[in-house]
Amino acid sequence: MSTSIRTRTRSLVGLAALIAVWIPTLCAAESITVASTTSTENSGLFEYLLPEFTEDSGIEVRVVAVGTGQAIRIARNGDADVLFVHHRPSEEAFVAEGYGVRRYPVMHNDFVIVGPASDPAGISDTGDAAGALAAIARSRNIFASRGDDSGTHKKERSLWQAAGLDPAAAGDAWYRETGSGMGATLNTASAMDAYTLSDRGTWIRFGNKGDLVILSEGDPALFNPYGVILVNPGRHPHVRAEQGQAFIDWLVSPRGQRLIAAYRIDGEQAFFPDAGTRP
Numbered sequence: 368m369s370t371s372i373r374t375r376t377r378s379l380v381g382l383a384a385l386i387a388v389w390i391p392t393l394c395a396a397e398s399i400t401v402a403s404t405t406s407t408e409n410s411g412l413f414e415y416l417l418p419e420f421t422e423d424s425g426i427e428v429r430v431v432a433v434g435t436g437q438a439i440r441i442a443r444n445g446d447a448d449v450l451f452v453h454h455r456p457s458e459e460a461f462v463a464e465g466y467g468v469r470r471y472p473v474m475h476n477d478f479v480i481v482g483p484a485s486d487p488a489g490i491s492d493t494g495d496a497a498g499a500l501a502a503i504a505r506s507r508n509i510f511a512s513r514g515d516d517s518g519t520h521k522k523e524r525s526l527w528q529a530a531g532l533d534p535a536a537a538g539d540a541w542y543r544e545t546g547s548g549m550g551a552t553l554n555t556a557s558a559m560d561a562y563t564l565s566d567r568g569t570w571i572r573f574g575n576k577g578d579l580v581i582l583s584e585g586d587p588a589l590f591n592p593y594g595v596i597l598v599n600p601g602r603h604p605h606v607r608a609e610q611g612q613a614f615i616d617w618l619v620s621p622r623g624q625r626l627i628a629a630y631r632i633d634g635e636q637a638f639f640p641d642a643g644t645r646p
Contacts, residue, residue, distance in 0.1 A: 398427040399610045402439070402447035404518055405548035407593070408432035410568030410637055415630050420617050426610050434517025434548070442466065442596075445603030448611035450596045453566075454518040458594045467596035471619050472641040474627050475592040478522055479570055480583035481553075482508075482562035490562070491582045497529035499583040504532050507541045509561035513552045514544025518591075523564045526588065553579070566591055571632040592641065595619075618642075 407413055408430060417428045431441060435452040442450040443466045450467060452458060461467045480490065480499050488506035490499035503510050512535070513520040527533060534542035543561070545552045549569040556563040557577035565573075570581070595615050600606040617623045619642035627640050 397425055397610065398429060399448040399607050399614060400429045400431060400446070401449045401451050401614070402431050402433070402441040403451040404435050404438060404453055405432050405550070406453065406519070406566040406569050407451065409548070409550050410566070410572055411632065412568065412627075412630060412638065416623075416626060419626055420614060420623075423622070424613055424617065426613060428614065432548075434513070434515040434520065436516030436521070442598050445598065445606065448598055448607045449614055450598060451593065452518055453591055453593045454521045455592055455594060457518075457521070458596060462596060465602060466599055468599050470594045470596050471615055472643075473593045473595050473618050474624075474638040474641050475590060476567045476638050477584065477591050478519065478564055478589040479567050479581045480562060480564055481556065481570060481579045482582050483560040483578050484580045485578075486582055488562065493583065494586075496526050496583055496586040496588050500526050501530040501532065503562050504530070504534060504539070504541075507539075509541050509543060509559050510534070511552050511556040511559065511561040511563040512542060512544045513549065514546050515548070517548070519549060519564060519566055522589075522591070526564070529588065568632065568637040571635055571637060593638075 413430055421427055431438070431447060433441070435454045435457060438450060438452050439457055439461055441447050443461070450461065458470050462470050480496060482488070482490065488503045488508045490502045493499045493502055512523060535544065543555070545555050549565055550573065552563055553565060553569070553573050554575055555561065557575050557579050560578060595618055597608060597611045597615060598606045600608040624640035624642050627638050628636070630637050
């Protein structure tokens with residue numbers, strides 16, 4: 368092989384190696400990981416929103432959709448750039464402990480208690496969510512709990528506490544923890560004619576309702592706010608802070624808020640924008 372051919376070959380090999388290093392780096396620089404909840408995923412909101420954000424920004428978004436508790440653990444470990452969940456006390460603790468930069472209100476909807484249309488526990492006659500859970504406990508009808516430390520599970524536990532009950536600790540047979548996401552828990556409730564607590568967005572989109580209907584709604588205690596937080600790059604220097612903040616800024620911008628308000632499931636508004644309210 369001539370010297371010139373060997374030189375060109377080495378140059379091409381070197382160029383290929385350089386491309387192999389730079390292409391993933393360039394792609395990674397324009398992508399972020401968001402630790403979020405199953406409700407934003409199961410409701411179809413991300414499927415609707417994220418292509419719009421990517422078109423506007425050129426930034427791809429990878430979503431890890433798990434329960435709020437697990438999403439916070441992922442973000443605390445630095446395995447996500449942005450946290451987008453729905454349990455405000457946990458979000459505020461995440462920021463106070465230095466894992467997040469600032470909480471931004473994004474949107475809200477509410478929780479609903481669903482159960483068999485025959486309503487054997489008679490919860491449709493109660494005026495509040497805690498009272499509805501107390502009626503289910505008295506009747507000993509099956510209640511399917513997510514049992515997964517999600518935002519929905521945290522809300523459920525607070526409602527049991529308001530009712531002065533702790534069926535998980537008591538080991539009551541009628542109280543069934545699925546350890547699963549919202550969709551799987553609704554499937555369990557549908558199969559067992561059980562009661563359960565669901566975020567409204569997932570409930571609207573859920574296709575296997577069977578005999579389940581909404582039996583308790585409208586109590587202010589069922590309010591369900593969502594917040595978004597940039598993971599602190601001071602604690603995790605590899606966090607893609609610029610891209611993550613661009614995503615947050617877009618969500619709370621007039622365009623992002625209009626898109627959230629416009630999202631419908633079967634003609635019903637699933638989320639209500641909150642940007643501009645108290646951080």
